[in-house]
Amino acid sequence: MWGRRRRGPGASGRGAEEVRTRRREREAALRKARRQEQLVSKRLLREDTAAEEGGQHGAEMVPDPLSEDEVLELLRGMQRGSGDRKRSLSRLRWALQNKETQQKFVRLDGSIRTLIGLFTSSLADMQMEAARCLHELSHSSDPAVAEACLPVTSYLLTYLSGHSVEFTELCLYTLGNLVVESEAVRKQLLPQGIIPVLASCIQSPHEAVLEGLGYVLSQLLQAKEAPTEIIPLVLDSVLPQHMIQLVCSGLKAGIGAAVEFAWCLHYIICSHTANAALLSLGALPALTSLLLDLASEIPEDAAEGLELLICPVVRCLSNLLAEETGCEIQIQDERLLIALFLILQCFLQQHPFIIQECLWLLNNLTADEPFFCSALLSLDLLPALLQLLPCSQMVSVLVLTVLCNIAEKGPAYCQQLHQQPALPLLLPTLALPDPEVVGQCLELLHLLFLHWPEAAADFVRQGGHRALEQHQSTPELQERARALLDMVGQPLGASAFSP
Secondary structure (H helix, E strand, O other), rough: OOOOOOOHHHHEEEEEEHHHHHHHHHHHHHHHHHHHOHHHHHHHHOOOOOOOOOOOOOOOOOOOOHHHHHHHHHHHHHHHHHHHHHHHHHHHHHHHOOOHHHHHHHHOOOOOOOOHHHHHOOOHHHHHHHHHHHHHHHHHHHHHHHHOOOOHHHHHHHOOOOOOOOHHHHHHHHHHHHHHHHHHHHHHHHHOHHHHHHHHOOOOOOOHHHHHHHHHHHHHHOOOOOOHHHHHHHHHHOOOHHHHHHHHOHHHHHHHHHHHHHHHHHHHHHOOOOOEEEEEEEHHHHHHHHHHHHHHHHHOEEEHHHHHHHHHHHHHHHHOOEEEOOOOHOOOOOOHHHHHHHHHHHHHOOOOOOHHHHHHHHHHHOOOOHHHHHHHOOOOOHHHHHHHOOOOOHHHHHHHHHHHHHOOHHHHHHHHHHOHHHHHHHHHHHHOOOOOHHHHHHHHHHHHHHHHHHHHHHHHHOOHHHHHHOOOOOOOOOOHHHHHHHHHOOOOOOOOOOO
Protein backbone atom coordinates (compact mmCIF):
# COMPACT_ATOMS: atom_id res chain seq x y z
CA MET A 1 0.00 0.00 0.00
CA TRP A 2 1.08 3.57 -0.54
CA GLY A 3 1.97 5.80 2.37
CA ARG A 4 1.29 9.53 2.40
CA ARG A 5 3.89 11.20 0.24
CA ARG A 6 5.87 14.33 0.86
CA ARG A 7 7.64 16.28 -1.83
CA GLY A 8 11.09 15.37 -0.70
CA PRO A 9 13.82 13.82 -2.89
CA GLY A 10 14.02 10.65 -0.84
CA ALA A 11 10.27 10.10 -0.63
CA SER A 12 9.77 10.35 -4.40
CA GLY A 13 12.35 7.67 -5.20
CA ARG A 14 11.06 5.35 -2.51
CA GLY A 15 7.46 5.86 -3.69
CA ALA A 16 8.29 5.02 -7.29
CA GLU A 17 10.05 1.80 -6.28
CA GLU A 18 7.12 0.85 -4.06
CA VAL A 19 4.73 1.33 -6.98
CA ARG A 20 6.92 -0.84 -9.23
CA THR A 21 7.15 -3.60 -6.65
CA ARG A 22 3.42 -3.56 -6.00
CA ARG A 23 2.53 -3.64 -9.67
CA ARG A 24 4.95 -6.48 -10.44
CA GLU A 25 3.52 -8.56 -7.61
CA ARG A 26 0.01 -8.07 -8.95
CA GLU A 27 1.09 -8.81 -12.52
CA ALA A 28 2.84 -11.98 -11.37
CA ALA A 29 -0.43 -13.15 -9.78
CA LEU A 30 -2.38 -12.29 -12.94
CA ARG A 31 0.11 -14.09 -15.15
CA LYS A 32 0.06 -17.15 -12.92
CA ALA A 33 -3.72 -17.29 -13.10
CA ARG A 34 -3.59 -16.83 -16.85
CA ARG A 35 -1.06 -19.62 -17.34
CA GLN A 36 -3.36 -22.00 -15.51
CA GLU A 37 -6.11 -21.58 -18.11
CA GLN A 38 -6.11 -24.85 -20.01
CA LEU A 39 -7.95 -26.39 -22.88
CA VAL A 40 -8.50 -29.96 -21.71
CA SER A 41 -11.42 -31.29 -23.73
CA LYS A 42 -12.48 -34.34 -25.68
CA ARG A 43 -13.22 -34.54 -29.36
CA LEU A 44 -15.53 -36.83 -31.22
CA LEU A 45 -15.11 -37.88 -34.84
CA ARG A 46 -18.61 -39.19 -35.36
CA GLU A 47 -19.57 -39.78 -38.97
CA ASP A 48 -23.18 -39.32 -39.99
CA THR A 49 -24.08 -42.86 -40.92
CA ALA A 50 -27.79 -42.32 -41.40
CA ALA A 51 -27.61 -42.96 -45.14
CA GLU A 52 -25.63 -46.17 -44.96
CA GLU A 53 -27.89 -47.49 -42.20
CA GLY A 54 -31.09 -46.79 -44.12
CA GLY A 55 -31.88 -43.57 -42.26
CA GLN A 56 -32.55 -45.37 -38.98
CA HIS A 57 -30.55 -42.98 -36.86
CA GLY A 58 -30.18 -39.22 -36.96
CA ALA A 59 -26.67 -37.85 -36.43
CA GLU A 60 -27.75 -35.70 -33.46
CA MET A 61 -29.95 -38.29 -31.69
CA VAL A 62 -28.62 -40.08 -28.61
CA PRO A 63 -29.98 -43.62 -28.38
CA ASP A 64 -31.82 -44.93 -25.36
CA PRO A 65 -29.76 -47.20 -23.08
CA LEU A 66 -29.72 -50.89 -23.87
CA SER A 67 -30.53 -53.47 -21.24
CA GLU A 68 -27.74 -55.74 -20.01
CA ASP A 69 -29.27 -58.62 -21.99
CA GLU A 70 -29.27 -56.51 -25.17
CA VAL A 71 -25.62 -55.56 -24.65
CA LEU A 72 -24.73 -59.20 -24.03
CA GLU A 73 -26.51 -60.19 -27.24
CA LEU A 74 -24.44 -57.65 -29.20
CA LEU A 75 -21.26 -59.03 -27.65
CA ARG A 76 -22.24 -62.57 -28.65
CA GLY A 77 -22.99 -61.33 -32.17
CA MET A 78 -19.48 -59.86 -32.35
CA GLN A 79 -18.08 -63.28 -31.46
CA ARG A 80 -19.96 -65.13 -34.25
CA GLY A 81 -19.46 -65.21 -38.04
CA SER A 82 -18.28 -62.25 -40.06
CA GLY A 83 -21.76 -61.15 -41.19
CA ASP A 84 -23.10 -61.08 -37.63
CA ARG A 85 -19.93 -59.37 -36.45
CA LYS A 86 -20.26 -56.47 -38.87
CA ARG A 87 -23.94 -55.92 -38.03
CA SER A 88 -23.32 -56.23 -34.29
CA LEU A 89 -20.39 -53.82 -34.45
CA SER A 90 -22.50 -51.25 -36.30
CA ARG A 91 -25.28 -51.55 -33.74
CA LEU A 92 -22.77 -51.38 -30.90
CA ARG A 93 -21.15 -48.21 -32.27
CA TRP A 94 -24.55 -46.53 -32.32
CA ALA A 95 -25.51 -47.85 -28.86
CA LEU A 96 -22.20 -46.70 -27.29
CA GLN A 97 -23.25 -43.09 -27.76
CA ASN A 98 -25.25 -43.65 -24.59
CA LYS A 99 -23.28 -43.38 -21.33
CA GLU A 100 -25.20 -46.14 -19.53
CA THR A 101 -24.64 -48.54 -22.42
CA GLN A 102 -20.91 -47.74 -22.34
CA GLN A 103 -20.74 -48.66 -18.66
CA LYS A 104 -22.71 -51.89 -19.15
CA PHE A 105 -20.49 -52.90 -22.07
CA VAL A 106 -17.13 -52.45 -20.32
CA ARG A 107 -18.42 -54.36 -17.27
CA LEU A 108 -19.12 -57.47 -19.39
CA ASP A 109 -16.37 -60.07 -19.13
CA GLY A 110 -14.38 -60.27 -22.36
CA SER A 111 -16.04 -57.24 -23.98
CA ILE A 112 -12.88 -55.14 -24.47
CA ARG A 113 -10.87 -58.25 -25.38
CA THR A 114 -13.38 -59.08 -28.12
CA LEU A 115 -13.36 -55.51 -29.40
CA ILE A 116 -9.55 -55.50 -29.51
CA GLY A 117 -9.61 -58.76 -31.44
CA LEU A 118 -11.78 -57.14 -34.11
CA PHE A 119 -9.70 -53.94 -33.99
CA THR A 120 -6.62 -56.01 -34.86
CA SER A 121 -8.48 -57.95 -37.57
CA SER A 122 -7.05 -58.24 -41.08
CA LEU A 123 -10.45 -57.20 -42.48
CA ALA A 124 -10.29 -53.45 -43.08
CA ASP A 125 -14.02 -52.72 -42.73
CA MET A 126 -14.24 -54.76 -39.51
CA GLN A 127 -11.16 -53.01 -38.15
CA MET A 128 -12.56 -49.54 -38.91
CA GLU A 129 -15.91 -50.35 -37.28
CA ALA A 130 -14.17 -51.63 -34.15
CA ALA A 131 -12.01 -48.48 -34.12
CA ARG A 132 -15.16 -46.35 -34.18
CA CYS A 133 -16.55 -48.32 -31.23
CA LEU A 134 -13.35 -47.70 -29.28
CA HIS A 135 -13.53 -44.04 -30.21
CA GLU A 136 -17.05 -43.81 -28.77
CA LEU A 137 -15.80 -45.39 -25.54
CA SER A 138 -12.87 -42.95 -25.39
CA HIS A 139 -15.34 -40.06 -25.40
CA SER A 140 -16.94 -41.24 -22.15
CA SER A 141 -16.77 -38.92 -19.14
CA ASP A 142 -16.54 -41.94 -16.83
CA PRO A 143 -12.89 -42.63 -15.83
CA ALA A 144 -13.76 -46.31 -15.37
CA VAL A 145 -14.60 -46.58 -19.06
CA ALA A 146 -11.28 -44.98 -20.03
CA GLU A 147 -9.35 -47.34 -17.77
CA ALA A 148 -11.21 -50.32 -19.21
CA CYS A 149 -9.63 -49.30 -22.53
CA LEU A 150 -6.07 -49.58 -21.15
CA PRO A 151 -5.35 -52.85 -23.03
CA VAL A 152 -5.93 -51.12 -26.39
CA THR A 153 -3.33 -48.36 -26.04
CA SER A 154 -0.39 -50.32 -27.42
CA TYR A 155 -2.41 -51.27 -30.50
CA LEU A 156 -3.48 -47.67 -31.04
CA LEU A 157 0.19 -46.65 -31.03
CA THR A 158 1.10 -49.44 -33.43
CA TYR A 159 -1.58 -48.40 -35.91
CA LEU A 160 -0.40 -44.80 -36.12
CA SER A 161 1.77 -45.79 -39.06
CA GLY A 162 1.07 -47.67 -42.26
CA HIS A 163 -2.70 -47.30 -42.42
CA SER A 164 -5.18 -45.02 -44.12
CA VAL A 165 -5.36 -41.35 -43.15
CA GLU A 166 -8.92 -41.81 -41.81
CA PHE A 167 -7.91 -44.78 -39.65
CA THR A 168 -4.78 -43.03 -38.32
CA GLU A 169 -6.79 -39.90 -37.51
CA LEU A 170 -9.36 -42.00 -35.63
CA CYS A 171 -6.61 -43.70 -33.58
CA LEU A 172 -5.04 -40.33 -32.73
CA TYR A 173 -8.25 -38.76 -31.44
CA THR A 174 -9.07 -41.92 -29.50
CA LEU A 175 -5.66 -41.72 -27.83
CA GLY A 176 -6.13 -38.03 -27.11
CA ASN A 177 -9.50 -38.63 -25.48
CA LEU A 178 -8.13 -41.43 -23.29
CA VAL A 179 -5.18 -39.25 -22.25
CA VAL A 180 -7.56 -36.52 -21.02
CA GLU A 181 -9.56 -38.80 -18.75
CA SER A 182 -7.04 -41.07 -17.07
CA GLU A 183 -3.65 -40.65 -15.45
CA ALA A 184 -3.36 -44.45 -15.60
CA VAL A 185 -3.59 -44.27 -19.39
CA ARG A 186 -0.85 -41.61 -19.52
CA LYS A 187 1.39 -43.63 -17.23
CA GLN A 188 0.97 -46.66 -19.48
CA LEU A 189 1.53 -44.76 -22.73
CA LEU A 190 4.85 -43.19 -21.74
CA PRO A 191 6.80 -46.46 -21.32
CA GLN A 192 5.01 -47.80 -24.40
CA GLY A 193 6.82 -45.06 -26.33
CA ILE A 194 4.09 -42.59 -27.23
CA ILE A 195 6.53 -39.68 -27.58
CA PRO A 196 8.85 -41.44 -30.12
CA VAL A 197 5.76 -42.63 -32.04
CA LEU A 198 4.37 -39.08 -32.18
CA ALA A 199 7.81 -37.82 -33.23
CA SER A 200 7.68 -40.23 -36.15
CA CYS A 201 4.13 -39.21 -37.09
CA ILE A 202 4.91 -35.50 -37.08
CA GLN A 203 6.65 -35.91 -40.42
CA SER A 204 3.38 -37.06 -42.05
CA PRO A 205 2.37 -35.10 -45.17
CA HIS A 206 -1.32 -35.28 -44.22
CA GLU A 207 -2.94 -32.28 -42.56
CA ALA A 208 -5.59 -34.41 -40.81
CA VAL A 209 -2.92 -36.63 -39.23
CA LEU A 210 -0.87 -33.64 -38.07
CA GLU A 211 -3.90 -31.95 -36.53
CA GLY A 212 -4.83 -35.15 -34.67
CA LEU A 213 -1.24 -35.55 -33.50
CA GLY A 214 -1.27 -31.97 -32.20
CA TYR A 215 -4.45 -32.74 -30.30
CA VAL A 216 -2.89 -35.77 -28.57
CA LEU A 217 0.27 -33.86 -27.71
CA SER A 218 -1.63 -30.83 -26.37
CA GLN A 219 -3.62 -33.08 -24.02
CA LEU A 220 -0.43 -34.78 -22.79
CA LEU A 221 1.29 -31.43 -22.21
CA GLN A 222 -1.57 -30.23 -19.99
CA ALA A 223 -1.28 -33.16 -17.60
CA LYS A 224 -0.18 -32.24 -14.09
CA GLU A 225 2.85 -34.50 -14.43
CA ALA A 226 3.88 -32.98 -17.76
CA PRO A 227 6.73 -30.72 -16.49
CA THR A 228 8.60 -33.63 -14.90
CA GLU A 229 7.58 -36.69 -16.90
CA ILE A 230 6.42 -35.64 -20.37
CA ILE A 231 8.11 -32.39 -21.42
CA PRO A 232 11.67 -33.77 -20.89
CA LEU A 233 10.82 -36.62 -23.28
CA VAL A 234 9.40 -34.15 -25.80
CA LEU A 235 12.56 -32.00 -25.60
CA ASP A 236 14.74 -35.05 -26.22
CA SER A 237 12.85 -35.76 -29.46
CA VAL A 238 12.55 -33.97 -32.80
CA LEU A 239 9.08 -32.69 -31.84
CA PRO A 240 9.98 -29.13 -30.75
CA GLN A 241 11.68 -28.06 -33.97
CA HIS A 242 8.92 -29.62 -36.07
CA MET A 243 6.25 -27.96 -33.92
CA ILE A 244 7.83 -24.53 -34.45
CA GLN A 245 8.10 -25.20 -38.17
CA LEU A 246 4.48 -26.35 -38.46
CA VAL A 247 3.16 -23.39 -36.45
CA CYS A 248 5.08 -20.93 -38.59
CA SER A 249 3.98 -22.53 -41.86
CA GLY A 250 0.31 -22.48 -40.80
CA LEU A 251 -0.71 -19.92 -43.41
CA LYS A 252 0.64 -22.16 -46.17
CA ALA A 253 0.29 -25.75 -44.91
CA GLY A 254 -2.99 -25.63 -42.99
CA ILE A 255 -4.22 -23.62 -40.05
CA GLY A 256 -5.72 -26.54 -38.09
CA ALA A 257 -2.42 -28.25 -37.29
CA ALA A 258 -0.73 -24.88 -36.71
CA VAL A 259 -3.32 -24.01 -34.04
CA GLU A 260 -2.83 -27.34 -32.23
CA PHE A 261 0.95 -27.07 -32.17
CA ALA A 262 0.84 -23.40 -31.15
CA TRP A 263 -1.08 -24.47 -28.05
CA CYS A 264 1.49 -27.24 -27.50
CA LEU A 265 4.25 -24.61 -27.49
CA HIS A 266 2.18 -22.49 -25.12
CA TYR A 267 1.87 -25.33 -22.59
CA ILE A 268 5.59 -26.08 -22.81
CA ILE A 269 6.45 -22.41 -22.23
CA CYS A 270 4.08 -22.22 -19.25
CA SER A 271 5.82 -25.16 -17.59
CA HIS A 272 8.97 -23.01 -17.05
CA THR A 273 11.12 -26.04 -17.84
CA ALA A 274 12.00 -25.61 -21.50
CA ASN A 275 12.14 -21.97 -22.50
CA ALA A 276 15.93 -21.97 -22.93
CA ALA A 277 15.60 -24.95 -25.27
CA LEU A 278 12.85 -23.26 -27.30
CA LEU A 279 14.84 -20.03 -27.51
CA SER A 280 17.87 -21.95 -28.76
CA LEU A 281 15.68 -23.37 -31.54
CA GLY A 282 14.79 -19.85 -32.66
CA ALA A 283 11.24 -19.86 -31.31
CA LEU A 284 11.23 -16.14 -30.52
CA PRO A 285 12.18 -14.74 -33.95
CA ALA A 286 10.09 -17.42 -35.68
CA LEU A 287 6.93 -16.59 -33.71
CA THR A 288 7.55 -12.86 -34.09
CA SER A 289 7.88 -13.25 -37.84
CA LEU A 290 4.70 -15.34 -37.91
CA LEU A 291 2.77 -12.66 -36.03
CA LEU A 292 3.93 -10.06 -38.55
CA ASP A 293 2.73 -12.34 -41.37
CA LEU A 294 -0.61 -12.92 -39.66
CA ALA A 295 -1.14 -9.18 -39.24
CA SER A 296 -0.29 -8.59 -42.89
CA GLU A 297 -3.01 -11.04 -43.91
CA ILE A 298 -5.74 -9.26 -41.99
CA PRO A 299 -6.42 -6.14 -44.09
CA GLU A 300 -6.68 -8.10 -47.33
CA ASP A 301 -8.55 -11.35 -46.81
CA ALA A 302 -8.26 -12.81 -43.34
CA ALA A 303 -8.49 -16.59 -43.44
CA GLU A 304 -11.39 -18.05 -41.50
CA GLY A 305 -10.23 -19.06 -38.04
CA LEU A 306 -7.13 -16.83 -38.16
CA GLU A 307 -7.93 -15.58 -34.65
CA LEU A 308 -7.61 -19.17 -33.39
CA LEU A 309 -3.95 -19.17 -34.40
CA ILE A 310 -3.24 -15.59 -33.34
CA CYS A 311 -4.38 -16.30 -29.76
CA PRO A 312 -1.81 -19.03 -28.83
CA VAL A 313 0.97 -17.34 -30.84
CA VAL A 314 0.48 -14.10 -28.91
CA ARG A 315 0.37 -16.07 -25.66
CA CYS A 316 3.63 -17.83 -26.49
CA LEU A 317 5.38 -14.52 -27.12
CA SER A 318 3.84 -12.95 -24.00
CA ASN A 319 4.94 -15.73 -21.70
CA LEU A 320 8.42 -15.99 -23.19
CA LEU A 321 8.83 -12.29 -22.47
CA ALA A 322 7.47 -12.75 -18.96
CA GLU A 323 10.38 -15.05 -18.11
CA GLU A 324 12.73 -12.05 -17.85
CA THR A 325 15.32 -13.65 -20.11
CA GLY A 326 16.10 -10.45 -22.02
CA CYS A 327 13.90 -11.58 -24.91
CA GLU A 328 12.59 -8.08 -25.51
CA ILE A 329 16.07 -6.98 -26.58
CA GLN A 330 16.17 -9.77 -29.16
CA ILE A 331 12.98 -8.59 -30.86
CA GLN A 332 13.43 -4.83 -30.98
CA ASP A 333 11.31 -4.40 -34.06
CA GLU A 334 8.70 -1.65 -34.09
CA ARG A 335 6.78 -3.58 -36.75
CA LEU A 336 5.65 -5.87 -33.93
CA LEU A 337 3.75 -2.94 -32.37
CA ILE A 338 2.14 -2.09 -35.71
CA ALA A 339 1.12 -5.75 -36.11
CA LEU A 340 -0.44 -5.81 -32.65
CA PHE A 341 -2.49 -2.69 -33.29
CA LEU A 342 -3.65 -4.00 -36.67
CA ILE A 343 -4.86 -7.15 -34.93
CA LEU A 344 -6.51 -5.08 -32.19
CA GLN A 345 -8.32 -2.97 -34.75
CA CYS A 346 -9.47 -5.93 -36.84
CA PHE A 347 -10.76 -8.19 -34.05
CA LEU A 348 -12.08 -5.59 -31.58
CA GLN A 349 -15.75 -6.14 -32.47
CA GLN A 350 -15.89 -9.73 -33.72
CA HIS A 351 -13.37 -11.48 -31.43
CA PRO A 352 -12.84 -9.32 -28.34
CA PHE A 353 -10.92 -12.07 -26.50
CA ILE A 354 -7.98 -11.32 -28.82
CA ILE A 355 -7.78 -7.77 -27.41
CA GLN A 356 -6.82 -8.98 -23.96
CA GLU A 357 -4.19 -11.33 -25.39
CA CYS A 358 -2.58 -8.55 -27.45
CA LEU A 359 -2.55 -6.21 -24.47
CA TRP A 360 -0.79 -8.85 -22.37
CA LEU A 361 1.93 -8.98 -25.00
CA LEU A 362 2.08 -5.19 -25.21
CA ASN A 363 2.39 -5.06 -21.43
CA ASN A 364 5.28 -7.50 -21.42
CA LEU A 365 7.02 -5.69 -24.28
CA THR A 366 6.86 -2.34 -22.48
CA ALA A 367 7.43 -3.54 -18.91
CA ASP A 368 11.21 -3.17 -18.83
CA GLU A 369 12.37 -2.22 -22.30
CA PRO A 370 12.30 1.54 -23.22
CA PHE A 371 12.55 0.71 -26.94
CA PHE A 372 8.91 -0.33 -27.24
CA CYS A 373 7.70 2.53 -25.03
CA SER A 374 9.47 5.01 -27.30
CA ALA A 375 8.22 3.25 -30.43
CA LEU A 376 4.62 3.28 -29.22
CA LEU A 377 4.81 7.05 -28.74
CA SER A 378 6.78 7.83 -31.91
CA LEU A 379 4.43 5.74 -34.07
CA ASP A 380 1.51 7.71 -32.62
CA LEU A 381 -0.21 4.56 -31.36
CA LEU A 382 -1.19 6.05 -28.00
CA PRO A 383 -4.60 7.38 -29.21
CA ALA A 384 -5.55 3.89 -30.43
CA LEU A 385 -4.49 2.46 -27.06
CA LEU A 386 -6.50 5.01 -25.10
CA GLN A 387 -9.60 4.23 -27.17
CA LEU A 388 -9.61 0.73 -25.65
CA LEU A 389 -10.08 2.02 -22.09
CA PRO A 390 -13.88 1.57 -22.00
CA CYS A 391 -13.91 -1.93 -23.54
CA SER A 392 -14.01 -4.09 -20.41
CA GLN A 393 -12.69 -4.31 -16.88
CA MET A 394 -9.64 -6.42 -17.74
CA VAL A 395 -8.89 -4.44 -20.90
CA SER A 396 -9.02 -1.21 -18.86
CA VAL A 397 -6.58 -2.63 -16.31
CA LEU A 398 -4.18 -3.77 -19.03
CA VAL A 399 -4.32 -0.46 -20.93
CA LEU A 400 -3.59 1.42 -17.71
CA THR A 401 -0.77 -1.01 -16.91
CA VAL A 402 0.85 -0.35 -20.30
CA LEU A 403 0.52 3.39 -19.66
CA CYS A 404 2.19 2.87 -16.27
CA ASN A 405 5.03 1.04 -18.00
CA ILE A 406 5.54 4.07 -20.23
CA ALA A 407 5.23 6.63 -17.42
CA GLU A 408 7.68 4.68 -15.30
CA LYS A 409 10.45 5.40 -17.81
CA GLY A 410 10.74 8.99 -16.61
CA PRO A 411 9.97 12.68 -17.26
CA ALA A 412 10.32 12.66 -21.07
CA TYR A 413 7.78 9.84 -21.38
CA CYS A 414 5.38 11.45 -18.89
CA GLN A 415 5.63 14.71 -20.80
CA GLN A 416 4.53 12.98 -23.99
CA LEU A 417 1.66 11.22 -22.17
CA HIS A 418 0.57 14.61 -20.85
CA GLN A 419 0.76 16.21 -24.27
CA GLN A 420 -1.33 13.52 -26.03
CA PRO A 421 -3.49 14.30 -23.86
CA ALA A 422 -4.24 11.34 -21.58
CA LEU A 423 -5.70 13.16 -18.57
CA PRO A 424 -9.17 13.90 -20.03
CA LEU A 425 -9.65 10.17 -20.65
CA LEU A 426 -8.47 9.24 -17.15
CA LEU A 427 -11.06 11.39 -15.37
CA PRO A 428 -14.04 9.20 -16.46
CA THR A 429 -12.02 6.14 -15.44
CA LEU A 430 -11.71 7.50 -11.90
CA ALA A 431 -15.50 7.57 -11.69
CA LEU A 432 -15.88 3.87 -12.44
CA PRO A 433 -17.16 1.58 -9.63
CA ASP A 434 -14.39 -1.01 -10.14
CA PRO A 435 -11.65 -0.68 -7.45
CA GLU A 436 -9.05 -2.54 -9.53
CA VAL A 437 -9.46 -0.24 -12.54
CA VAL A 438 -9.50 2.89 -10.36
CA GLY A 439 -6.49 1.63 -8.39
CA GLN A 440 -4.47 1.16 -11.56
CA CYS A 441 -5.54 4.65 -12.70
CA LEU A 442 -4.30 6.07 -9.39
CA GLU A 443 -0.92 4.42 -9.91
CA LEU A 444 -0.66 5.98 -13.36
CA LEU A 445 -1.52 9.40 -11.96
CA HIS A 446 1.12 8.97 -9.26
CA LEU A 447 3.80 8.31 -11.86
CA LEU A 448 2.68 11.23 -14.04
CA PHE A 449 2.64 13.67 -11.10
CA LEU A 450 5.96 12.35 -9.81
CA HIS A 451 7.85 12.75 -13.09
CA TRP A 452 5.93 15.64 -14.68
CA PRO A 453 4.43 18.06 -12.10
CA GLU A 454 2.73 20.07 -14.87
CA ALA A 455 0.38 17.10 -15.23
CA ALA A 456 -0.69 17.51 -11.57
CA ALA A 457 -1.51 21.19 -12.09
CA ASP A 458 -3.46 20.41 -15.25
CA PHE A 459 -5.29 17.61 -13.43
CA VAL A 460 -6.48 20.06 -10.76
CA ARG A 461 -7.57 22.59 -13.38
CA GLN A 462 -9.74 19.88 -14.96
CA GLY A 463 -11.38 19.13 -11.60
CA GLY A 464 -9.61 15.83 -11.06
CA HIS A 465 -9.13 16.50 -7.36
CA ARG A 466 -12.89 16.09 -6.87
CA ALA A 467 -12.72 12.59 -8.32
CA LEU A 468 -9.89 11.78 -5.89
CA GLU A 469 -11.86 13.10 -2.94
CA GLN A 470 -14.67 10.65 -3.75
CA HIS A 471 -12.30 7.74 -3.08
CA GLN A 472 -11.10 8.90 0.34
CA SER A 473 -13.77 6.72 1.94
CA THR A 474 -13.09 3.62 -0.19
CA PRO A 475 -10.95 1.27 2.01
CA GLU A 476 -8.75 -0.18 -0.75
CA LEU A 477 -8.28 3.20 -2.45
CA GLN A 478 -8.32 5.85 0.27
CA GLU A 479 -4.62 5.75 1.11
CA ARG A 480 -3.58 6.22 -2.50
CA ALA A 481 -6.24 8.88 -3.13
CA ARG A 482 -5.00 10.85 -0.12
CA ALA A 483 -1.41 10.49 -1.25
CA LEU A 484 -2.32 11.93 -4.66
CA LEU A 485 -4.24 14.80 -3.05
CA ASP A 486 -1.09 15.55 -1.08
CA MET A 487 0.93 15.55 -4.31
CA VAL A 488 -1.39 18.07 -5.97
CA GLY A 489 -1.37 20.24 -2.86
CA GLN A 490 -4.86 19.49 -1.58
CA PRO A 491 -5.58 19.42 2.16
CA LEU A 492 -7.60 16.51 3.55
CA GLY A 493 -11.30 17.12 3.85
CA ALA A 494 -12.76 20.05 1.94
CA SER A 495 -10.67 21.05 -1.03
CA ALA A 496 -9.42 24.58 -1.48
CA PHE A 497 -10.53 24.21 -5.10
CA SER A 498 -14.07 23.19 -4.22
CA PRO A 499 -16.74 25.78 -4.95
